[in-house]
Amino acid sequence: xxxxxxxxxxxxxxxxPVQKLLCWVGEIQAVDERGIRITTIDxxxxxxxxxxxxxxxxEIAAIEVATESHPGWDPGxxxxxxxxxxxxxxxxx
Numbered sequence: 001x002x003x004x005x006x007x008x009x010x011x012x013x014x015x016x017p018v019q020k021l022l023c024w025v026g027e028i029q030a031v032d033e034r035g036i037r038i039t040t041i042d043x044x045x046x047x048x049x050x051x052x053x054x055x056x057x058x059e060i061a062a063i064e065v066a067t068e069s070h071p072g073w074d075p076g077x078x079x080x081x082x083x084x085x086x087x088x089x090x091x092x093x
Contacts (some may be wrong), residue, residue, distance in 0.1 A: 003031075004066070005028065006028050008065055009026070009027055009065070010025070010026060010027070010028070010038060010064065011063065011064040012024045012025075012036070012060055012062075013061045013062040013064075014055065014060060014061060014062070018053075018055075018059075024038065024040060024055070026038035026039050026041050026048065035054055035057050035060075036054070037053070037054040041051070
């Protein structure tokens with residue numbers, strides 16, 4: 001079983017801010033032994049931006065994952081995950 005899968009929604013908390021953001025939210029596009037690439041979310045529209053960011057494992061403090069095994073899961077991010085991640089970012093900025 002893979003720990004991460006393309007299409008799952010993630011909230012990535014970094015050890016240090018990147019572009020003044022500590023928490024990044026999006027959909028997994030690719031994963032390898034070096035890191036994870038996600039398409040990020042637009043906080044205003046709640047839609048994916050179509051722009052990808054790559055994060056090396058060494059810079060990641062924690063990752064929250066939304067998978068199909070969670071009750072009420074649907075492809076992409078859940079509204080709860082988006083709201084919670086926005087609150088984390090507000091607290092950390």
